[in-house]
Amino acid sequence: MLTNLTLATLALLAALLFRPWQLLTGGTRLTPLLATLTLVPWLWAMPSLHKMPLQLQGSAACLVVLMLGWPLAVPVLCVVGVMAALISPMSWNTALDLTVWLGLIPATLALAMGAAVRRWIGLHLFVYVLVRAFLGTAVCVFVAGVLAQWMGHSMPGIDDNLSLVAHWLIAWGDAFMTGMLTVLMVAFKPDWLATWSDKLYLKK
Incomplete structure (x- = not known):
């Protein structure tokens, strides 16, 4: 719990330094x-609301970063964790664990992925949708799951090797959702994407 609390505090303090409220x-x-705030808490709380043999949870953190930007995504994901605890029977320790490993870690990895894509691949519509939104989400969510397992946050009652397979499958589920919604927003609501710019990606 101390590790999770430290990571959450550091991420929140770093995000607040960028004055995320200005993005609003x-x-x-x-x-x-x-x-x-309306949908993601239910996504995180679903396994606690419905008892399932394999506790698989979507993240949506990479999508939140694409829409809000990392500085605003961090405090919003912290609020999501609190809301998930309030609408489900999960403990506050579980909520903190989800906030860090399902929210903040994938979101921070998505920030690093975005910087790497812009630096070494370039700015292009195809790159933004396929590499950053789709493949990038799969990589970030899977790596976050592996790191969580390495830190001792294994899925209850599931063998570690099977957990890796589960993390891999969940990562691709998140990738498909993020990629699909990103395509729709680029086409119809580009203003909803803080990381998108017609001028940069469409060379306008």
């Missing part, structure tokens, strides 16, 4: 923010 000016981030 103009109102373009308000709709994706409210959508995140």
Whole structure:
């Protein structure tokens, strides 16, 4: 618990240094923010609300980063963790664990992935959708799951090798969801993506 609390505190303090509330000016981030707070807590709480033999949970953290930007995504994901605990029978320790390993770690990896893609691959619509939103999400969510398992946060009652397979499958589920929604937002609601710019990616 101490490790999770330390990681969450460091991420939150680092995000607040960038004054994430400034990203809300103009109102373009308000709709994706409210959508995140409405839908993602239920996604995280679902395994606690329905007893399943294999506790598989979607993350959506990479999508939140694409929509809100990392500085705003971090405090929002912390609120998501609190809301998930309030709407389900999970303990606060479990909620903190989810906030760190299902939210903050994938979100931070997505930030690093985005910087690497821009630096070494370049700015292009195809690259943004396929590499950053789709493949990048799969890599970030899977790596976060592996790190969580390495830190001792294994799935209850599941062999470690099987857990790796589960993390891999969940990562691709997250990737398909993030990639599909990103394509729709690029086409119809580009203002909902804080990491998108027509001028940069469409060379306008």
